[in-house]
Amino acid sequence: MNQAELERSPVRSRNGKLRVLVIDDNPDDRVLLADFLGQQEYRVYVAADGLDGVRKTQLVQPDLILMDITLPICDGLAACRQIKANPATQAIPLIFVTAAVEPLERVAGLMAGAIDYILKPFDLEELRLRLKIHMLNKAVRPHEDDSVILNETARNLDVVLFRSARAIVHANLAETPDMQALAKSVGTNARRLTLAFQRCVGLSAAEYVREKRLKKAKQLLTETSLEVGSIAEMVGFSGGANFSTAFRLRFGVTPSNLRQSRRTGAPHGFHPDSCATA
Known part of the structure; x- marks a missing residue:
């Protein structure tokens, strides 16, 4: 080939x-x-x-x-x-x-x-x-060296601000501070921090936080037996309905669907076939 x-x-x-x-x-x-x-x-x-x-x-x-x-x-x-x-x-x-x-x-x-x-x-x-x-x-992964930033236009100060804010976000998924408070925590203002997020990862801080919350929720749904409502609260959603809607829009299934598959095994029609080798 x-x-x-x-x-x-x-x-x-x-x-x-x-x-x-x-x-x-x-x-x-x-x-x-x-x-x-x-x-x-x-x-x-x-x-x-x-x-x-x-x-x-x-x-x-x-x-x-x-x-x-x-x-x-x-x-x-x-x-x-x-x-x-x-x-x-x-x-x-x-x-x-x-x-x-x-x-x-x-x-x-x-x-x-x-x-x-x-x-x-x-x-x-x-x-x-x-x-x-x-x-x-x-x-950019939360527990690994992320010296490679997605957006090449990021500057040194952008990277420092982004990493500092990201650490706070990951430590407080349930109650992430608003943009003003987050910016103050890393020694800058909301406008400058927004620019750092855009330059580093091409997303707003709100988009970044939402993605991390939903990814964490998916992990908890598949790896733990915590109730769906408890998981929603742990990742910062105020209500189960809001969480279910956001999760379905992001992953194509509801949290309950995903949790049910974990309890009952592979869905009907899901067979463990493998690719033939040549």
């Missing part, structure tokens, strides 16, 4: 670009995604079936994977499980881009290791924003 077979980007790539692997058997969707991602200055690779997608994931080591579920040779769920079972590729964030709309189908994808769903027909602006959020999660 040579480089010409591997890479398909409408814009000639430069070193240092973030890499996205698109795995989809629909040629129209592949072209649309490749064109759009190229315009967003990602380096784009493509695969047309699940088995080829697994191989290219191992070879390319992309920063993020966009994959359909209904694929020939090896379906998306099986391909996802293989990618997540391999220590060399298990940390790569994977998003399903699919027409699957049933909660159990989405739960199956999350259980297989996907971090998000984007529904077809997809909205390109939604796709852009979700990619930005997930690239943030990969580039």
Whole structure:
């Protein structure tokens, strides 16, 4: 498999670009995604079936994977499980881009290791924003060295302010201070701190906090037996209804759906098949 077979980007790539692997058997969707991602200055690779997608994931080591579920040779769920079972590729964030709309189908994808769903027909602006959020999660992690900041326009002071504010956010997810108080805690004003967040991660402080709260909630739902209401309070949501709505919009399933799948095992129709090897 040579480089010409591997890479398909409408814009000639430069070193240092973030890499996205698109795995989809629909040629129209592949072209649309490749064109759009190229315009967003990602380096784009493509695969047309699940088995080829697994191989290219191992070879390319992309920063993020966009994959359909209904694929020939090896379906998306099986391909996802293989990618997540391999220590060399298990940390790569994977998003399903699919027409699957049933909660159990989405739960199956999350259980297989996907971090998000984007529904077809997809909205390109939604796709852009979700990619930005997930690239943030990969580039800036709460318990690791994050010297690589997503936005190259960030300055030294921006990084210092962002890291200081981030530490406070992670320590106080249940009661994160408002922007004025957060800025005062790190020795600046709200306007300057907002600029630091935008330069460092391309998100407002509120968007960053919301994402971290929902990611923490997902972790607690899958790894603990805490009640859904208790988890909502722990991550800073004032009511169960607000939490459920926000969680469903973010992950495509309600907290109860995800919790039920943990108690009963894999959803109906979720089979532990694996990709054939050649």
